Amino acid sequence: MTCPGFRSDGDGFGATAAQLSRVRALYDTWSPTFVACAGTTHQTVLLPVGPTPTATNLELAKRAGVAAGEHWLDAGCGAGGPAGDIASAHNGLLVDAVTLSPVQQGLASAELARRGLADRVAVHCADYHDLPFADAAFDGAWLFESACYSPDPARLLAELRRVVRRGGRVYVKDLFRKPRVASAAAQRDLLLLQELWALPTPATLAQWQKLARTAGFAVVRAAPLEGATAYWYTGTMFELGPAGLRRNAFGEHFAVNMPAVPVVWAELLLQAA
Numbered sequence: 001m002t003c004p005g006f007r008s009d010g011d012g013f014g015a016t017a018a019q020l021s022r023v024r025a026l027y028d029t030w031s032p033t034f035v036a037c038a039g040t041t042h043q044t045v046l047l048p049v050g051p052t053p054t055a056t057n058l059e060l061a062k063r064a065g066v067a068a069g070e071h072w073l074d075a076g077c078g079a080g081g082p083a084g085d086i087a088s089a090h091n092g093l094l095v096d097a098v099t100l101s102p103v104q105q106g107l108a109s110a111e112l113a114r115r116g117l118a119d120r121v122a123v124h125c126a127d128y129h130d131l132p133f134a135d136a137a138f139d140g141a142w143l144f145e146s147a148c149y150s151p152d153p154a155r156l157l158a159e160l161r162r163v164v165r166r167g168g169r170v171y172v173k174d175l176f177r178k179p180r181v182a183s184a185a186a187q188r189d190l191l192l193l194q195e196l197w198a199l200p201t202p203a204t205l206a207q208w209q210k211l212a213r214t215a216g217f218a219v220v221r222a223a224p225l226e227g228a229t230a231y232w233y234t235g236t237m238f239e240l241g242p243a244g245l246r247r248n249a250f251g252e253h254f255a256v257n258m259p260a261v262p263v264v265w266a267e268l269l270l271q272a273a
């Protein structure tokens, strides 16, 4: 499966092309392992609404205001689990899903076909800063643990404002940098997190709100995700061997302790003005 190059190279956005390449390489390399170990939702934290990623995906859709018959963008769709869960639960919902990774595009397309949703969910390989969709094409957009990959949130928000109709919603569930990264341990863990997951320096929740208003959104809600935990996700990194628990192929590379990492998990609900 091929994917277009980054149009951002030639228009002054080139400083970030290397960052986008890192993200694409990470997900092209690791997505088959993520799917084998964790399934088709790939989120670090789940909400306290049930033990499965599906329960969290449906709760996030509720918070985003997804309704039957609407047309939504899944910006940073991973291997298709969230789009599959949400489309299955909402009659007639249409979803265009985008990922930077051609490998993920293939995995997500297969997952959605397996669930009988190929006629309602289309998976594209595209950069969410430069979307192949018309102005006001969508009732809303959700971004589950994908916005943190943007090296230019102002540009991402401007692009989301372009493709979401007036009155439509954008819902972001993600990690945000704490306003102060005070200790050396916090600085070290932040760099480790960025290195491991190909992340740029994350912006704070306050910075996102400011940029969202500039891009033409009203901020409806911006709050920490109460009770969110990484228990499920951590569990997907281990398996039971003859001598007890051991890291699996996912955990071998990604089970790294970062106790001082200076991020908060939060949600941001925006409405296009």
Ligand SMILES: C[S@@+](CC[C@H](N)C(=O)[O-])C[C@H]1O[C@@H](n2cnc3c(N)ncnc32)[C@H](O)[C@@H]1O
Binding pocket: 020, 023, 027, 040, 041, 042, 043, 075, 076, 077, 078, 079, 080, 081, 082, 098, 099, 100, 101, 104, 126, 127, 128, 129, 143, 144, 145, 146, 147, 149, 150
């Ligand atoms: C941690 S995964 C989350 C996947 C999915 N949202 C989920 O909940 O399972 C991050 C996703 O963001 C996507 N992503 C990161 N930067 C992107 C960009 N510039 N354009 C499109 N997708 C991007 C990656 O390709 C990957 O699919």
